[in-house]
Amino acid sequence: MAWTGKILRVNLNDKTCKEEPLNREWAQQYLGQRGLATKYLVEEIDPKADPLGPDNKLIFATGPLTGTMASTGGRYSVITKSPLTNCVACSNSGGFIGQELKNAGWDMVIVEGKADGPVYLYIENEKAELLPADDIWGTSVWHTDEWLHKRHQDPLLRIAAVGRSAEQGCLYSAVINDLHRAAGRSGVGTVMASKNLKAMAVRGTLGVGNIKDPKRFMQAVNAAKKVLADNAVTGQGLPTYGTQVLMNVINEIGALPTRNAREVQFEGANEISGEAMHEPRPTDGKPNLVTNAGCFACTIACGRISTVDKGHFSVKNKPEYWGASGGLEYEAAWALGSDTGVDDLDALTYANFICNEDGMDPISFGATVAAAMELYGRGVLTTEQTGIPFDFGSAEALVKAAEWVATGEGFGKDLGLGSKRLCEKYGHPELSMTVKGQEFPAYDPRGIQGMGLTYATSNRGACHLRSYTVASEVLGIPEKTDPLTAEGKPALVKAFQDATGAVDSSGLCVFTTFAWTLEDIAPQIDAACEGEWTPERLLELGERVWNLERQFNLAAGITGADDTLPKRLLEEPAATGPAKGLVNKLDEMLPEYYQLRGWTPDGVPTPETLQRLGL
Template structure:
């Protein structure tokens, strides 16, 4: 039956826990994880609620394929109203925690209220306890996981927790599991921190319940794994180089946001690329990259495990950072590096380790530093205010501010607000490279037009994983489209958004879609889940999920004006590369996108659309 059909509801104010049956009617319409958890959230909270108030709720959710033998079936999502944006937040994570939650017999955990003092939630199958976490408050993610595994006397427990940034209310604080896998964006960690919730500790021994058709499921998942293995991206590129395979590719096409999007190519990209991670260092003859790593059930293994240079200034006196740990992904290498003009790969790895250790989003952090460096070069911010000279290219400023943000000290408290609030505070809101308050990922909207529309319309603020048109516009998957034209992009973005909503709700990783179409996931769902899971149903479901999120944002106060890009991307043309002379054509694309979506001119789903989707 794929689902466990059970929800755990936890009220931290009353310190009560109870089991509830899963609403199977909703599961039939919204599947699981992102779709189903969002349905629960929007049904239970006021869209105008303060994200950091006890009235907001936060949900850990698995999908029907989480914990199964489907490739990449280890995903879970954290869904809440996000403090960085004030919009719907859904952050997706891999590792092993999601599968463990499913093995314990739960489809999702809904957290309500606020504890009067720090607590953590212990889940061992049906045995659920709210326990004191006073001794964990003030600990990093790494310290918290180590302490809890020791206290539970079980190295197999899985921990999903916040670091000091979540406690301090850094608006892009993450929730981290397995030391370096993260529900990373939109500030879900700050919501957990506002509830005095330090961690969820899970041990599950029940396995996954009876699938609808186990023999067919084994057959079809085996066939689909072969497709992943034989594909150039999922079988070769990602296992060998991880997402960092994109660094030189995106730089060469002139779509690499550099120095707070002032430029579209970074002259230091080669020094911080996947290839550089493989090269032996002069200091010790060893490469930064140790090996790749997969999450639960993953046959791709794009994760990076790296070791920092022990002679580097950041760690020369800090042996705790000398061991192998989570290495640079493309987004982090971009945001900590290109966005700030920093080409010191060891400094980037150190900052990345701090993001993992204390649980904060490297994309929002790095992009916020880009704004800080531009304000510094303009003379708006000074050395005295920041605590260090901070021009573009300064690795020392980057690592100093990463330390300050992790600890909640000095100027790090301002950095923890994110670029939107920081730039507003210093009188230059136009310098925040964000949508709805969430910072851009690693693709310039002038060089890849579809990504501009993706950012502008993303329900959780600027995001590449809601509609990864790079697949089509750069990699030619499933068909090649011209990255420099706006023509056809509204339809492309809508198709990607709807399909991704289904993938995110299934329990599978979106990286499978470099090789799989939704038609490859459909038979896996059909064999796992009872009932009809036709392509027509899944297409409609993706659209339904997208419009449900949109309705929530509209009710929260978002309007047409929030589906926009910063002036820089619309008025300052790319100076070099294949996109030279281009600006984003976002204003041309939005009306066509709204029409395709069945929305009015203000971006609200029409009554006809709402009725058609059963919302």
């Protein structure tokens, strides 16, 4: 129930699309989306497979609540082996295509092989076919979206596509759906392009009606929606200011990585903040922010829709960028702004547009630009390589970098390598702010200790969304802990990781957990899905998913030695703010974390742990 029970298997080698039944036993163990698709990936590919070779697979997966009336029930994930990290990748996105896929009757699409020329996947309910994409290869996501809508004469077609950056081999390219929502991290778009698959276009009209107990489901859904509406964060804070309200919070507490994490506070933070996005511009009297926006079924609506000042140098003679489009979220604003030292809100918004238009992860892109700026500042890179001056704080460099990575031109090829490979290429691996090859996001682990352990142990490389301890350490959700101490953080990180594993497997958005606990989520899943779903079972499921991902990574050659942080965060103390004098205390946290996980001192799950979790 809730699951459609059908998987679409797309073989690009022989251009076939076949229906097969969902493995119901696995669905009981892994629920859906992140968990269930990871199980399929683990069973079907060699962990040592080349991420960009034909043996890697790419899975688009919904959760059982995707496409239902549950608030935020529109999520899907893209699961594959990452070319950026060589770890398991799972990138989660909202928008509308996830529910469309479910409404077309599919729980999951598994893409395998490699097409001999550009193709796109067209799905109309039970009909699925691969069609030529020669006319859109070499064009942006936005052009592809428009072309497909015209080609099929269907304004309600939902589209996920890769841009030119992915075609050019940028290792952190995203899959963009609905123009500006992104399965953003770990290079899942790069894998899609490597298979010559340009887009997936979906039209679903079958509905999601197979709910176990519809009456109880609607009662649970309505009760949970009321919790979101009554909560000050999800009912007011996020709709009004979006995630970007964090810019000043994190700067104030001294945990805003600045200029490639050399510093922990940015003097320009307020200029690129959520508050600044509300302020009328002196030029045209209009604010950057046009409106907020929600994904399918979402009753929070944290999304930002923005414009760039028409007179700004980035768009001055480019009217195609004068309209409203996806605006800055906190992570993008940080990476494009604080981390590069750029405090020009219009430049950041334009660079963000480009990331959407040609499918780049703005976190990895911005952090790679920041690393390049530090290399430039040290004289390691010169204008011979970069083409133009590449100083910290240069809005011109940021804008050009975005355009170059989007098309693979000039210095864009180097920037498309990501921070780790770029810094290695130029002889300074220590300047790469990455874990397992993935750029870390907008929280400095010297000022928020739990995030150090979060980044170090994340199964997809540095990531804030695998255990968002910022909620507790900064925002006091569900209860306040001290961000400057390592004490208690291993248990906190484990609890967040396991709970998030369950939410990411359900079809719901993790942002609901600013108000919901698993006590709010379990009744919705239980009423929708076959089986009995309690908070305890969900937590165990999350732990199972975490260990499954870990096992894959170990088999791929990643070890406990990779559970570490850049030297800068472990050896160079914060210079200002409450964390002044502190480094991240990973060495205090990691052994306890391994112990709590039931892993060996080397970070390997013990046979007892695997047996307990049914692995």
